[in-house]
Amino acid sequence: MPDLSHVDDYPEIPVSLRSSRGVLRTGDWRNMRPVLAERVSACTHECPASVPIPRYFHHLAAGRLEEAFATFTLRNPFPRITGRVCPRTCEAGCNRVDREGPVSIRDLERYLGEATAGLPHLPSAEATGSKVAVVGSGPAGLSAAYYLRRSGHEVVVFESQPEAGGMLRYGIPEYRLPSAVVDDEIARLQAMGIRFRTGVALGGDLDLGNLEDEYDAVFVATGAWLGRSMGVEGESLMESGLDFLVASHDAGVRPPGRRCAVVGGGNTALDVARTLRRLGAEATVLYRRTPDEMPAIGEEYRAAVEEGVAFEFLTLPRALRKDGADLVVTLETMRLGDPDDSGRRRPEPTGDDREARFDAVYSAIGETASLEPFPDALKGGDGWLAVGPSGETKADRVFVGGDLATGPATVVEAIAWGRRTAEAVNERIGGGYEVPDWVAEQGDGVVGPTDINPATFPDTDPHHAPHLDAAARLAAGMGEEAGTMTDAEALAEIERCYSCGYCNECGTCFVFCPDVAIRWEDGPVFDYTFCKGCDICTTECPGHVILTVKEEEVARG
Amino acid sequence: MRFGIPLEERIEPGNLGCQGCGGALSMRMVLKGLSDDTVAVIPACCWSIIDGPWPVHALQVPVFHTAFETAAIMATGIKAAKLQQGKDTTVMAWAGDGGTFDIGLQALSGAAERNEDIIYVCYDNEAYMNTGIQRSSSTPIGTWTTTTPDERPETRPKKNIMEIMAAHRIPYAATATPAYPDDLLAKVEIARDLRGTRFLHILSACPPGWKMGSGDAIAAMRAAVDSRVFPLYEVRDGLDVTITRWPEHEVDPEAYFAMQGRFRPLLDDPEELARVRRLIDRQWETLVARHREHHPEPAAG
Ligand SMILES: Cc1ncc(C[n+]2csc(CCOP(=O)(O)OP(=O)(O)O)c2C)c(N)n1
Ligand SMILES: [Mg+2]
Numbered sequence: 142m143p144d145l146s147h148v149d150d151y152p153e154i155p156v157s158l159r160s161s162r163g164v165l166r167t168g169d170w171r172n173m174r175p176v177l178a179e180r181v182s183a184c185t186h187e188c189p190a191s192v193p194i195p196r197y198f199h200h201l202a203a204g205r206l207e208e209a210f211a212t213f214t215l216r217n218p219f220p221r222i223t224g225r226v227c228p229r230t231c232e233a234g235c236n237r238v239d240r241e242g243p244v245s246i247r248d249l250e251r252y253l254g255e256a257t258a259g260l261p262h263l264p265s266a267e268a269t270g271s272k273v274a275v276v277g278s279g280p281a282g283l284s285a286a287y288y289l290r291r292s293g294h295e296v297v298v299f300e301s302q303p304e305a306g307g308m309l310r311y312g313i314p315e316y317r318l319p320s321a322v323v324d325d326e327i328a329r330l331q332a333m334g335i336r337f338r339t340g341v342a343l344g345g346d347l348d349l350g351n352l353e354d355e356y357d358a359v360f361v362a363t364g365a366w367l368g369r370s371m372g373v374e375g376e377s378l379m380e381s382g383l384d385f386l387v388a389s390h391d392a393g394v395r396p397p398g399r400r401c402a403v404v405g406g407g408n409t410a411l412d413v414a415r416t417l418r419r420l421g422a423e424a425t426v427l428y429r430r431t432p433d434e435m436p437a438i439g440e441e442y443r444a445a446v447e448e449g450v451a452f453e454f455l456t457l458p459r460a461l462r463k464d465g466a467d468l469v470v471t472l473e474t475m476r477l478g479d480p481d482d483s484g485r486r487r488p489e490p491t492g493d494d495r496e497a498r499f500d501a502v503y504s505a506i507g508e509t510a511s512l513e514p515f516p517d518a519l520k521g522g523d524g525w526l527a528v529g530p531s532g533e534t535k536a537d538r539v540f541v542g543g544d545l546a547t548g549p550a551t552v553v554e555a556i557a558w559g560r561r562t563a564e565a566v567n568e569r570i571g572g573g574y575e576v577p578d579w580v581a582e583q584g585d586g587v588v589g590p591t592d593i594n595p596a597t598f599p600d601t602d603p604h605h606a607p608h609l610d611a612a613a614r615l616a617a618g619m620g621e622e623a624g625t626m627t628d629a630e631a632l633a634e635i636e637r638c639y640s641c642g643y644c645n646e647c648g649t650c651f652v653f654c655p656d657v658a659i660r661w662e663d664g665p666v667f668d669y670t671f672c673k674g675c676d677i678c679t680t681e682c683p684g685h686v687i688l689t690v691k692e693e694e695v696a697r698g
Numbered sequence: 699m700r701f702g703i704p705l706e707e708r709i710e711p712g713n714l715g716c717q718g719c720g721g722a723l724s725m726r727m728v729l730k731g732l733s734d735d736t737v738a739v740i741p742a743c744c745w746s747i748i749d750g751p752w753p754v755h756a757l758q759v760p761v762f763h764t765a766f767e768t769a770a771i772m773a774t775g776i777k778a779a780k781l782q783q784g785k786d787t788t789v790m791a792w793a794g795d796g797g798t799f800d801i802g803l804q805a806l807s808g809a810a811e812r813n814e815d816i817i818y819v820c821y822d823n824e825a826y827m828n829t830g831i832q833r834s835s836s837t838p839i840g841t842w843t844t845t846t847p848d849e850r851p852e853t854r855p856k857k858n859i860m861e862i863m864a865a866h867r868i869p870y871a872a873t874a875t876p877a878y879p880d881d882l883l884a885k886v887e888i889a890r891d892l893r894g895t896r897f898l899h900i901l902s903a904c905p906p907g908w909k910m911g912s913g914d915a916i917a918a919m920r921a922a923v924d925s926r927v928f929p930l931y932e933v934r935d936g937l938d939v940t941i942t943r944w945p946e947h948e949v950d951p952e953a954y955f956a957m958q959g960r961f962r963p964l965l966d967d968p969e970e971l972a973r974v975r976r977l978i979d980r981q982w983e984t985l986v987a988r989h990r991e992h993h994p995e996p997a998a999g
Contacts, residue, residue, distance in 0.1 A: 157755035160710050164754045167712040596920055597700070600946050636700075648699035652879050653916050655723035657711040661699075668711055675717035675905075676913030689913075 167656060171674035171692060175650075175667055178688045180584040180642035184246055187234030190217040190557040194231060194246055195638055195684070196579075199645040201253055202635045210257040213250075215576065217556050218287040219326055221258060222280070222309060224251025225318050225623065227553050228438045236590045236641055241602050244638045248606035251623075252631045258325065262333050266293035269572040274299065274356040276343050279307025280552045281362035281543025283326070284559025285566075286335050292563065292572040294357075296335045301342035307364055308544070309552065311387040312409075314416050315619040320390060344514035353538045358566045360532065362543035362559065365510040371404070375461030378468055379404070382413040382505030389416045389619065396422040398500020402470065403427065404458055405505035406435040407549070411442060413503050414450040419618050425451040425499075427458060429475050434485040444622075447611035458502070459494065467498045510545045531565035532558065540566060588641035592685035595639055597649055604634040640684040650678035650687060702880050704730045713756040715748040718912025720902030720919060721821045722748055723876040725757070725792065728819060728898070731886030734759065736788040737780070739773040741802060742766035743794035744828040744904075745821070767801040769793040770809035773816040788817060788890065795822040795836035799857050810866035813894040820859065820897070823904035831907045838927075839974055840955075840964025842909070851963035855977060860933065863897045867936030871897040874930060877919035881930055881942055888932070901928045909959025918957050924949040926982045931989070939988035951978055 184194045193212055200209035213220050227247050235243030271294045275286045278300040290296045304310060306323040331337065341347050343363060352359045368381045382403060388394045396417055403414045406428035414424035426445070428435065431454045435442060446452070453472070460471040474493040477486035512526065519534050521527035532540035542558040544550055567573045607624035614622045626634065640647065646664045658672035659665045665678070665687075679689040708729035715722035721744055729736070736759045740746055746763055749755045764772040773791035780787040793802055798820035806818060825843050826832040833843040835857040846852040863871045869892050874882040882900070889896035901922055903915040910918060922928035923943060930943040951974070955961035964971055 157750065157752050157761060159754045160758070161712060161750040161754040161756045162710040165710075165712040165714060165750055165756070167714070170717070596917065646699065648701050648703070651699075652701045652703050653723065653876070655715060655719050655726065655915075656713060657707055657709055657726060661705055671712035673717045675915070676911065677718055677916055680913040681916050 166670055167673050168658075168668075168670045171669070171672060173674045173676070173689045173691050174669060174672060174695060175674070175676070175678050175687045175689055177644055177665065177667075177686055178584055179579065179582065179644065179686055180586045180588055182588055182641035182643060182684075183234040183236050183590075184231040184244075184641070186587045187230045188216075189230065189551070189554045190223075190560070192216045192231075192250075193643070195640040195643040195645060197253065198249065198635045198638050199640065199643070201249070201256075202632055202645075206257050207260065209253055210260050211263055213253060214263065214287075215580075216560065217553070218262070218284060218330075219254075219280070219556065220250050221254030221322050222318060222326060223247075223553050223556065224254040225322070226313055228440075228551055236588070236593050236639055237595070237637060239590070240595070241600060243603070245603050245605050245626075245634050248604075248626050249631055249634055251606060252626045255625045262287070262329055263291060263574075265291050265333060266572065266574050268295070269293040269570075271295065271357040271570050271572060272297070272355070273566060273570075274352045274359045276347065276352070276359065276361045277307055277363040277543065277545070278305035278327075278337065278339075279362060279364050279543055279555060280309055281545075281555035281559040281562075282307065282360065283309075283330065284556040285360045285362065285542065285563045286559075287330060287333070288560050288563030288574070289360075289566060289572075290330070290333050290335050291574040292567050293574075294566075294570075294572055297356075298335060298337045299341050299343070299347055300337065300339045301345070301363075303339055305337045305339055308555075311390060312383065312412075313552075314386060314412050315390055316415075316419060316614070316617070316622045317412075319621050349514060349516070349539065353536065356538070357570045358538050358540065360540045360542065360559075360562050360566065361545060362541065362555070363510070363514075363545050365508040365544035365549050367509050367511050368504055369507050369509055371458070371504065371506060373458055373460055376504075378461045378463065379502045379504040382409050382503040383508060385413055385503055386416065389420070394420070396420055396501055398466075399423055400499045400501075401425070402497070402499045402502045403505055404502065405507065406430065406437060407505065407507055408437045408441060409508065409549070410503075410505035411437045411445050411450075413505050415441075415445050415448055416619070418448045418450060418615055423449075423451070425453060425497075427453050427456045427470075427472065429455065429457040429488040430477065430485065431455060434477075444611075444614075448615055449611070455488065457488065457490070461502060464498075466500070468500065468502055470497050470499060470502060471495075472497055508544075508549050510548070529565075530561070532562035533565060537569070583642075586642075588685045593639050593641055594681055594683050594685070597681070597683060598637070598639065601633070601637050603637065604630040606630075640686075642684055642686060644684070644686045647683060649681050649683060653677050653681050703727070703883060706730060708732070708734065708736075708758045710756045710758065713748050714750055715744070716904075716906055716912070718903070718905040718915040719744075719748065720876060720904060720915050721745060721794075721823060723915075724819075724821045724882075724900045724902045727876050727879055727882050728790070728886050728900070729757070729759065731883050732759075732788055732790065732817075732890055735785070736790055737762060737776055739764055739769055739776060739789065739791045741769040741772075741791075741793050741797045742828070743797050744823070745792060745794070747828060766797055768805055769797055769802050770806040770814070770816070770818055773818065774809050774812075774814040777814065777816055789815075791816055791818045793818070793820055794827070795820060795824060796826045796834045798822075799835045799859050803862075807862075807866065810863060810868050810895045810897070813868060815893055815895070817889050817896045817898065819900060821900050821902040823902050823907060824856070825904070825907050827904045827907045839977070840961060840967065840970050842960045842963050843907075848963050858981075860897075860899055863899075864933045864936040866895070868895040868897060869893070869935060870932065871899070871936075872932035872942075873899045873901070873928065875901040875919040875923060875928065877916045878923060878930060878943060885932060885942075907960070910957055914957060918954070921949045921954040921957060925951040925954040926978055927951055927954055929982060929985055931985060938992045939985065940992060941985060941989045951975060
């Protein structure tokens with residue numbers, strides 16, 4: 142040890158030993174402050190059912206399956222179903238769409254659905270003593286039944302077919318939505334106490350007036366099952382596309398011949414064509430406009446092309462006749478004229494005719510609802526049902542919805558309608574279910590592409606659920622064409638989500654705060670004693686969940 | 699949490715840095731990567747003030763305030779004293795660019811040449827900010843400062859302190875910025891676990907001095923990296939160069955300059971701007987070539 146005795150001769154040096162905490166109240170410098178303000182993500186905004194997508198992603202990523210399921214089913218009880226058949230308007234809204242492509246929201250929804258397939262539905266509210274009848278067990282009816290039951294009502298679902306499920310079971314082909322999934326979901330609803338009575342049809346054994354007397358409310362969602370007439374010569378030689386889809390759920394169904402044609406450009410037409418291909422037939426879609434005007438979901442069209450479905454666009458059948466075993470169809474070439482009411486260009490005849498020979502021709506030019514069971518008192522001036530935004534009708538106790546109200550639409554739209562009606566019924570007869578605080582606290586603003594800050598996110602290509610290629614799809618027959626993501630894929634895909642409008646505890650604000658003015662308590666807590674209002678957290682927050690407000694506005698309240 | 703950043707803090711909430719101070723954020727992050735048994739040695743610079751007025755201070759480790767030119771030698775002395783006491787305390791010199799590139803360079807070179815067992819961090823805000831934005835040898839070409847006003851802006855390129863430090867063949871020298879926190883933390887941890895002189899050069903935005911809004915501080919530092927104006931890399935033993943971040947989306951240097959009022963003279967002078975662009979390209983190419991020497995396999999990027 143060297144001799145250090147001389148050290149004592151030096152003057153003392155000032156050393157700062159005390160913590161500055163509480164002394165340097167730098168919050169006094171601030172003229173604006175950050176606040177957490179959750180808003181609606183663009184994907185949720187584009188979802189007909191308003192599923193809080195970033196919010197359930199967050200629970201899913203954290204392994205909180207129950208919370209993820211509860212969050213999802215607040216808006217849609219059937220992730221296993223929409224996770225398969227949704228046209229995913231959400232993905233078109235995703236703020237990542239122009240980077241490497243949107244987050245694979247539908248694939249994640251399916252992942253959620255499969256991961257929570259074994260969970261029971263949330264417990265229902267205390268019994269209200271009210272009884273509600275739901276007529277029709279398609280997506281609108283089942284969704285309404287779910288939310289009504291959850292609200293504490295006694296719910297009976299009536300179905301004209303031998304089994305419940307409506308369009309889900311009978312309309313959507315097996316390769317897109319296996320009936321086993323529908324079975325499971327109905328069993329899960331039964332476990333909630335919802336009762337199903339099948340084989341009873343409105344207008345047959347079931348009378349709307351009687352239901353009104355017996356139940357506190359009646360929700361009719363019987364769908365749109367009537368094929369439209371084309372008004373062409375020999376139309377009776379055509380078969381119904383929808384009937385064929387219903388029949389296709391039975392093993393052993395075969396088309397009557399190899400050369401089949403389908404008339405129409407909607408989802409039913411493409412479902413028929415793709416089913417025909419799987420059952421070994423050739424399929425030609427005859428559509429009077431061009432691919433741009435087709436109402437079918439774009440991905441259905443691309444899949445049909447891959448599967449070898451032939452398309453003859455600008456083609457309209459004018460007449461059908463029999464020639465031996467052949468069906469001879471006269472086809473007229475069309476051209477596009479000015480836009481019609483739907484904004485799509487109207488097909489106009491050119492006078493050019495040709496003939497084509499088929500073994501069978503299916504009509505799928507759109508379905509409409511049968512209004513037979515409804516009294517005139519429920520109809521408006523146009524002869525259709527007069528329907529309010531949540532399915533209200535002219536009769537106090539009667540509500541309608543789904544395709545019956547909207548015409549052929551998507552499963553998710555029907556599900557959304559079912560929930561809206563359940564809420565309208567609750568308003569009328571009392572009852573309801575618990576909703577978490579965030580629903581009321583969330584602002585209405587939608588977080589758009591110019592609000593977000595994706596700078597801290599690396600480029601990552603989307604992960605997708607497995608999907609059979611076209612050859613394998615055809616080889617699989619009516620077997621399901623898509624699969625479910627692995628856990629690792631789902632986690633990696635959720636990491637791509639910017640979590641627009643929702644704080645998923647990403648930590649960006651915490652990490653970049655120069656002043657240690659954000660405490661981390663499983664999420665950011667702003668410490669206004671020290672926050673200087675530098676605005677970094679607001680700027681860097683990827684999902685635009687943090688806003689900066691002026692102190693004078695805070696003071697004004 | 700999307701970042702691998704420890705929750706633990708070694709600095710109190712509230713400090714006397716300006717709003718959006720990159721230097722304050724750099725300190726916060728570096729201390730997260732070190733241990734409680736650390737002494738900070740701070741020469742004259744903004745951080746002399748940021749830490750708070752005597753007798754209170756913000757850091758939760760002891761700070762030794764020292765004269766402008768003496769950070770490295772004071773750290774050397776404190777380390778020696780600690781060793782005398784039988785303690786293996788980490789001693790970190792923490793100096794600005796003025797205290798490093800300019801007045802402190804001699805002491806730093808001496809310490810590095812002797813391979814003193816210290817971590818020397820230069821938080822670089824590219825001017826003498828504490829005394830009111832005077833130029834330093836770290837100030838880039840074309841920059842406005844109070845001593846290089848609009849009529850005669852900075853004409854010399856930023857001094858390359860990393861090459862000077864590498865020339866001492868010290869075990870570790872690295873660039874970093876808090877805009878890339880995981881990269882910064884990884885380098886602090888590497889430095890922490892090595893012995894000898896370790897040098898960290900941390901680009902730290904100064905919103906008042908860079909003439910920009912405080913909320914854009916992180917964005918500016920990020921753009922500096924992505925425009926290759928300030929590449930992130932490390933040099934082992936003075937020779938082995940590794941680029942640690944290959945810009946995914948190259949940002950045009952002009953976009954980086956345009957974020958900051960201090961570059962107005964540069965943006966107003968197309969010839970100078972063209973020269974600066976060439977300089978940025980040449981420096982990047984040189985760096986990539988040195989990276990390739992050390993990593994014969996082409997790295998991702
Ligand atoms: C020998 C000496 N000369 C000048 C000063 C005045 N002085 C204090 S801080 C400072 C500028 C420091 O600049 P830099 O090192 O870049 O740190 P910054 O303030 O930018 O953080 C100066 C010139 C001093 N303290 N000592
Ligand atoms: Mg400086």
